[in-house]
Amino acid sequence: MQASRRISTILGGGSDGWDVFNKARQMIAAGIPVTELTIGEHDIRTAAPILQDMHRSALDGHTGYAAIPGVTALREAVAARVQERTGVPTRKENVMITPGGQSALFAAHVAACDPGDRALYLDPFYATYPGTLRGASAEPVCIQTHAEDAFQPRSADIAAQAKGAKSLLINTPNNPTGVVYSRATLEGIAEVCRDNDLWLISDEVYDTQVWEGEHLSPRALPGMAERTLVVGSMSKSHAMTGSRCGWLIGPEDVIGHAINLATHTTYGVPGFIQDAAVFALDQGPAFEEEIAAPFRRRRAIAQNVLAGQNAVSLVPAQGAMYLMLDVRNTGMTGEDFAYALLEEHHIAMMPGESFGKAAAGHLRVAMTIADDEFEKALRTLCAFAESKT
Ligand code: PMP
Numbered sequence: 001m002q003a004s005r006r007i008s009t010i011l012g013g014g015s016d017g018w019d020v021f022n023k024a025r026q027m028i029a030a031g032i033p034v035t036e037l038t039i040g041e042h043d044i045r046t047a048a049p050i051l052q053d054m055h056r057s058a059l060d061g062h063t064g065y066a067a068i069p070g071v072t073a074l075r076e077a078v079a080a081r082v083q084e085r086t087g088v089p090t091r092k093e094n095v096m097i098t099p100g101g102q103s104a105l106f107a108a109h110v111a112a113c114d115p116g117d118r119a120l121y122l123d124p125f126y127a128t129y130p131g132t133l134r135g136a137s138a139e140p141v142c143i144q145t146h147a148e149d150a151f152q153p154r155s156a157d158i159a160a161q162a163k164g165a166k167s168l169l170i171n172t173p174n175n176p177t178g179v180v181y182s183r184a185t186l187e188g189i190a191e192v193c194r195d196n197d198l199w200l201i202s203d204e205v206y207d208t209q210v211w212e213g214e215h216l217s218p219r220a221l222p223g224m225a226e227r228t229l230v231v232g233s234m235s236k237s238h239a240m241t242g243s244r245c246g247w248l249i250g251p252e253d254v255i256g257h258a259i260n261l262a263t264h265t266t267y268g269v270p271g272f273i274q275d276a277a278v279f280a281l282d283q284g285p286a287f288e289e290e291i292a293a294p295f296r297r298r299r300a301i302a303q304n305v306l307a308g309q310n311a312v313s314l315v316p317a318q319g320a321m322y323l324m325l326d327v328r329n330t331g332m333t334g335e336d337f338a339y340a341l342l343e344e345h346h347i348a349m350m351p352g353e354s355f356g357k358a359a360a361g362h363l364r365v366a367m368t369i370a371d372d373e374f375e376k377a378l379r380t381l382c383a384f385a386e387s388k389t
Contacts, residue, residue: 010131012140017127017354020338024348035347035377037365040175040321042239042291050240050280057275066271069259070097070247074274077281078232078247085207086220093252096259097274099266101205101233101246102128107258108229108248109136109167112199118165122153123356126175126203133169141165144358147326150316151177151358155188162196170218171203173210173319176355176364180213180318190221193228200228205246206320208237208288211299213318219249226251236321238280239291245269245277295321298367298374305378311385321367324352325381328361330388338363341384347377 002008024034069075075092083090098104109132113119119138121129122145133140143161145151151174158168170189172181181189193200200218207215219228233246248258262268280287299317306314306325315324327337334351341347350366352359363381367374 006135006137010135012130012134017350020335020342020348020351020354023339024342027342027346033346034342035369035373037347037349037367037369037374037377039368040236040366041241041368042236042321043294043368043370044239044291046238046240046243047280047287049283050238050276053279054243054272054276057272062271062275064271066268066274068262068268069255070095070269071271071274071278073278074281077278078249081281082217082230082232082249086217088217088220088225090249091252094249094255096248096255096262097269097277098246098248098262099244099269100235101203101231102132103244103266104231104233104246104248105129105132105169105201105203106136107261108199108201108231108250109133109138109169110261111229111250111254111258112167112201113138114166117167118161119167119169120158120161120165120198121169122158122171124151124176124352124359125356126171127355129169138166142356144356146358147315147362151179151324152182152185153189155185155192158189159192159196162192162198165196165198167199167201168193169201169203171206173206173215175206175320176322176350176352176359177315177324178317178320178322179315179324180210180215182213183216186216186218187221190218190224194223198227200224201231202228203231205231205233205236207232209292209295209321210319211296211317215319229254234277234280237288237291238277240277240280243273243276245273294371295367298371299323301371301375302365302367302378305375305382309382309386311389312382315362323365323367324359325363325365326361327363327385330385332361332388334360334362337385337388341381345380345384347380349381 115137230249338351352362
């Protein structure tokens with residue numbers, strides 16, 4: 001028996017871009033120590049008080065089926081948070097709680113696109129994007145951004161692909177580039193969406209990690225609340241990646257349809273996880289700042305290390321837990337550089353080529369190890385790059 005075309009082509013053929021990561025993991029399994037700057041996950045674990053609240057909720061009996069759209073307290077907490085941060089009126093009916101932002105990305109595309117509809121997304125992209133779009137039976141259409149624009153998308157390039165398309169997926173603060181889209185960029189994108197009747201799917205899972213400028217949710221731009229689906233998550237803001245708790249925000253009728261999808265797929269998120277998420281959100285912005293602080297610090301460390309050399313340059317590091325390094329001065333591809341750095345110095349980073357074509361000749365550095373090790377790895381990387389120029 002053959003699996004369906006839909007499921008068997010989720011990866012779209014070719015490399016999934018994780019070869020360097022897999023090689024690093026093989027080395028570690030063989031007992032070789034590797035400094036890993038590959039994966040977007042905090043080096044701290046979920047805070048003990050959040051886990052204690054989860055435990056309390058479970059012992060209190062919240063272990064049965066939970067409300068599929070999300071428990072009222074969490075939907076209301078998320079709605080209040082979104083309204084406060086964006087100024088856009090948001091009620092619990094605009095919110096569905098999902099098992100992580102990833103599930104919300106899928107639900108958003110099922111909600112926006114019919115099978116075969118063109119779904120636009122931007123290169124470089126978070127690794128799961130094209131597969132998520134294919135999984136939702138849409139036809140992914142990739143639009144390049146450019147290193148010379150610091151990877152801020154050009155609205156004219158989006159407009160050129162927008163005719164007949166159904167949706168556009170964006171991500172700011174951005175994984176993998178660490179760039180925060182400017183107001184001008186987002187206004188240009190919003191105009192293309194309005195002019196071409198596109199759904200805008202806005203992945204804002206890094207919205208608490210902004211080092212420069214401010215995070216602007218495009219749902220707050222004129223005429224956008226009715227055509228924007230926002231993806232959010234507790235994963236990055238509260239170091240709760242393993243809890244699988246995120247949300248989808250959108251117009252009430254679309255959220256209603258998304259709840260029907262959840263009823264027939266995920267059947268919601270465990271109640272004790274949702275209760276812990278309410279507790280975590282109640283800790284307020286100071287707690288979120290504390291979770292983001294190590295990345296803010298390491299970004300400053302990187303700026304300092306990189307200032308003393310010319311072999312490697314840093315794409316403006318404005319947000320998210322990543323840095324993007326331009327290694328084109330070495331004449332090497334990002335992939336060759338990453339392999340060589342892994343083999344010679346046992347330091348693992350993701351080549352820009354793992355995230356599409358636009359970031360070729362770059363490396364994505366996850367700022368997810370202790371400060372001193374992080375600094376040492378960057379110094380080794382710079383010396384290595386200098387030896388190649
Ligand atoms: N979007 C982006 C851009 C991400 O980097 C990630 C996780 N790495 C996600 C969505 C999904 O995160 P989660 O499902 O844990 O909320």
